[in-house]
Amino acid sequence: MEILDRLVNVALIAATLRTTAPILLVALGGSFTTKAGIFNIGLEGQMLVGAFFAVLGSIWTGSALAGVACGVAAALVFALVFAVLVVSFKANEVVVGLALNILAGGMTISLMKAIFGTRGSIVGHGIVGLPKVQLPGARDLLGSWAPLISGFTPLVYVAFIAVPLLVLCYNRTRLGLYIRVVGEKPEAAEALGISITRVRYIASLLCGLLAGLAGAHLSLGYITMFTENMSSGRGFMAVAILIFSNGDPLKVLAGCLLFGFADAFSLRLQTFGYPSYLVLTVPYVVALVALFALSYRARPRVIAETLESMRKLLSVDKNAEPGGKSPS
Amino acid sequence: MMKDQLRAVSGQIIAIGVALLMGAIIILMVGESPVRVFMTLLRGAFGDQEKIAGTLLQTTPILICGVAACIGLRGGMFNVGIEGQLFLGGFAAAWVGFAMPLPAGIHTLAALALAVVAGAAWVAIPAYFRARYNTNEVVSTILSNYVAVLLTSYFTIFLFKRPGGWSETPPILPTSYLPEIFTFSRLNWGLVIGLMLAVGAALVFRYTKWGYSVTMVGSAPKFAEYGGVNVKRQGFMVLLLSGAVGGLAGGVETLGVHHRFMEGFAPGFGFDGLIAALLANGSPVATIFTALFFGALRNGSLLLEVDTSASREIITVIQALIILSVSAQVLVRKRGDSRAGERRWKF
Numbered sequence: 001m002e003i004l005d006r007l008v009n010v011a012l013i014a015a016t017l018r019t020t021a022p023i024l025l026v027a028l029g030g031s032f033t034t035k036a037g038i039f040n041i042g043l044e045g046q047m048l049v050g051a052f053f054a055v056l057g058s059i060w061t062g063s064a065l066a067g068v069a070c071g072v073a074a075a076l077v078f079a080l081v082f083a084v085l086v087v088s089f090k091a092n093e094v095v096v097g098l099a100l101n102i103l104a105g106g107m108t109i110s111l112m113k114a115i116f117g118t119r120g121s122i123v124g125h126g127i128v129g130l131p132k133v134q135l136p137g138a139r140d141l142l143g144s145w146a147p148l149i150s151g152f153t154p155l156v157y158v159a160f161i162a163v164p165l166l167v168l169c170y171n172r173t174r175l176g177l178y179i180r181v182v183g184e185k186p187e188a189a190e191a192l193g194i195s196i197t198r199v200r201y202i203a204s205l206l207c208g209l210l211a212g213l214a215g216a217h218l219s220l221g222y223i224t225m226f227t228e229n230m231s232s233g234r235g236f237m238a239v240a241i242l243i244f245s246n247g248d249p250l251k252v253l254a255g256c257l258l259f260g261f262a263d264a265f266s267l268r269l270q271t272f273g274y275p276s277y278l279v280l281t282v283p284y285v286v287a288l289v290a291l292f293a294l295s296y297r298a299r300p301r302v303i304a305e306t307l308e309s310m311r312k313l314l315s316v317d318k319n320a321e322p323g324g325k326s327p328s
Numbered sequence: 329m330m331k332d333q334l335r336a337v338s339g340q341i342i343a344i345g346v347a348l349l350m351g352a353i354i355i356l357m358v359g360e361s362p363v364r365v366f367m368t369l370l371r372g373a374f375g376d377q378e379k380i381a382g383t384l385l386q387t388t389p390i391l392i393c394g395v396a397a398c399i400g401l402r403g404g405m406f407n408v409g410i411e412g413q414l415f416l417g418g419f420a421a422a423w424v425g426f427a428m429p430l431p432a433g434i435h436t437l438a439a440l441a442l443a444v445v446a447g448a449a450w451v452a453i454p455a456y457f458r459a460r461y462n463t464n465e466v467v468s469t470i471l472s473n474y475v476a477v478l479l480t481s482y483f484t485i486f487l488f489k490r491p492g493g494w495s496e497t498p499p500i501l502p503t504s505y506l507p508e509i510f511t512f513s514r515l516n517w518g519l520v521i522g523l524m525l526a527v528g529a530a531l532v533f534r535y536t537k538w539g540y541s542v543t544m545v546g547s548a549p550k551f552a553e554y555g556g557v558n559v560k561r562q563g564f565m566v567l568l569l570s571g572a573v574g575g576l577a578g579g580v581e582t583l584g585v586h587h588r589f590m591e592g593f594a595p596g597f598g599f600d601g602l603i604a605a606l607l608a609n610g611s612p613v614a615t616i617f618t619a620l621f622f623g624a625l626r627n628g629s630l631l632l633e634v635d636t637s638a639s640r641e642i643i644t645v646i647q648a649l650i651i652l653s654v655s656a657q658v659l660v661r662k663r664g665d666s667r668a669g670e671r672r673w674k675f
Contacts, residue, residue, distance in 0.1 A: 039464075041466060041467070041470075081652070084656075085652065085655060085656050089655070089656045091655035091656055092655060094406055094466055095606060095651060095655050096652065096655055098408065098599075098602075098651075099603075099648045099651040099652045099655070100648070100652070102599060102603070102644055102647065102648040102651075103644075103645060103648035103649065103652070105641070105644060106641040106642065106643075106644030106645040106647075106648060107354070107641075107645050109639060109641040109644075110354070110358055110638065110639045110641045110642050110645060111358060112639075113358075113637075113638075113639035113641075114357075114358035114359055114360075114637070114638070114639070119639070232474075233470075233471065233474050236467060236470045236471055237471065239467050240467045240468075240471060243464055243467060275482055275486050277478045277479070277481045277482035277485065277486070278478070278479075278482050280478050281474070281475045281478045281479060284471050284472075284474045284475045284478075285475060287471050288453075288468060288471050288472060288475070291457075291463060291464075291467065291468055291471075292453070292457050292461075292463060292468070295457060295461045295462065295463035296457070296461055
């Protein structure tokens with residue numbers, strides 16, 4: 001009985017790691033844009049095109065790796081369009097992000113119909129999925145706990161390894177520092193001669209890279225197929241995590257593990273015969289509750305931030321527009 | 329002022345032209361002839377009187393959702409949850425329709441009233457947290473869409489499924505129908521409700537103190553606060569009202585078109601409405617025309633699926649391209665004033 005309990009727990013934790021990986025990848029991508037001061041609601045769309053083109057690339061070349069590259073390339077194109085409109089043209093980031101999400105949904109379905117003549121999903125057609133990585137020695141070392149570190153598809157490892165890498169990037173590299181300065185104190189960045197435009201472009205593209213990987217993982221690793229709108233709100237959940245984690249990689253990881261657990265747990269509930277429609281709402285409800293609870297907890301900081309930004313606004317206004325802006 | 333407006337309108341039209349051009353390229357990419365696709369769309373939207381009525385039928389929910397989005401945008405709020413409010417409103421209206429026998433007329437009004445309440449209730453929590461704790465309303469309303477769609481599916485399939493039916497509620501009683509305008513189409517008085525709402529919203533924004541203060545909060549919150557507006561309360565009310573109108577859209581769709589609630593009911597109308605409102609720059613009257621445009625695209629796309637190899641989602645692509653090119657081009661025009669364009673919903 002004890003052994004059974006433990007096995008179930010191990011399986012649940014392993015399932016949690018598996019469901020965490022896609023949302024972790026996309027949220028870490030969003031961490032770059034969040035840190036650079038861009039609100040990127042377009043993660044969902046980047047992930048979706050990543051998933052679609054990964055499947056396409058995998059079918060065309062017969063190689064999963066080339067598929068991943070195709071997915072990343074497509075997501076990068078979306079990230080570039082986002083950056084051009086938001087950074088260079090200073091268009092509204094919410095409008096552009098939402099429009100790109102809608103574009104991604106319509107485009108993938110249209111292309112699916114044009115290429116495969118079907119609606120709904122692409123299964124088979126020679127899609128090559130990513131192989132499962134069996135770490136040698138895991139079994140000997142951990143025994144029945146081996147599934148915790150072994151037997152995942154490669155991008156799961158990439159996702160978890162990316163967390164410390166991002167921490168290093170923000171704390172130890174010049175690029176990370178620049179990204180943080182541009183996001184937190186753009187005027188300081190300007191005074192230091194850092195090109196805000198260039199840093200935000202780089203952050204957007206890094207975000208596209210990770211969002212593309214997240215998409216590729218979804219359609220080639222997590223499962224081996226593409227379905228209409230298969231990102232199913234993971235990009236939006238990632239944005240919710242980014243809001244309350246402020247883009248810090250470790251907090252992002254914590255948030256993603258929470259969602260991964262909610263996801264895995266809801267999948268498990270389904271097998272116990274709870275109505276699937278209710279069970280499927282669990283991850284979204286968890287995201288909403290976390291968002292509300294943490295913004296409630298963050299309220300003093302909000303006030304401090306507001307004061308800070310007001311002070312900033314006033315001082316900037318005094319310098320830039322001596323007359324003040326007349327309400328139009 | 330007239331000249332400004334003319335320039336703004338011509339700007340939108342140029343942007344639409346650019347977007348159609350890009351759309352044409354994508355249509356070529358999926359292996360169809362752009363001319364054929366656009367002609368089919370036109371024929372499908374305005375080919376004969378039934379097609380025109382069908383276009384107006386598709387316009388109705390987009391228009392009402394568009395007005396809902398306009399109310400939010402005016403007050404500086406992105407209500408991206410109209411889709412979810414529409415679903416709940418649609419379900420609430422259907423429930424009154426099939427479960428509560430009432431005299432004709434009153435029945436319709438009661439169903440619409442509950443739809444309004446459902447829409448407002450669904451947005452109430454995100455609205456409260458947005459107003460009180462500044463919780464980002466874009467994310468919270470988007471996420472609540474997913475919950476709304478799943479929840480209404482659960483209600484439909486597990487609680488109120490029509491015996492022997494296929495994931496739909498029992499049909500609503502004829503006493504609750506919104507009357508049809510013509511005999512040859514399902515076009516109904518919902519369109520009139522939509523038009524009245526649009527004009528009414530425009531009048532409120534233009535001539536009432538409340539409408540003025542909403543616009544003020546949306547465009548210059550600090551100024552509005554200085555002028556004595558309770559910005560938090562106002563933000564809450566704006567989102568609530570926007571959600572109420574979103575719920576109404578669902579009610580109209582149920583009572584006027586489907587006469588029942590079913591899974592996958594009215595997909596995408598909430599987002600179409602938001603896009604229509606954005607293209608109209610938050611003006612409810614202009615939304616009438618942008619909603620008509622999107623309604624025509626939608627109705628035309630039905631024929632597209634029959635007559636060409638393109639899928640009807642190609643119109644979603646065109647809509648997204650329009651918004652992208654509008655967001656880019658108007659800012660090119662405004663580039664001199666770079667700071668003004670930042671972090672505002674207006675293009």
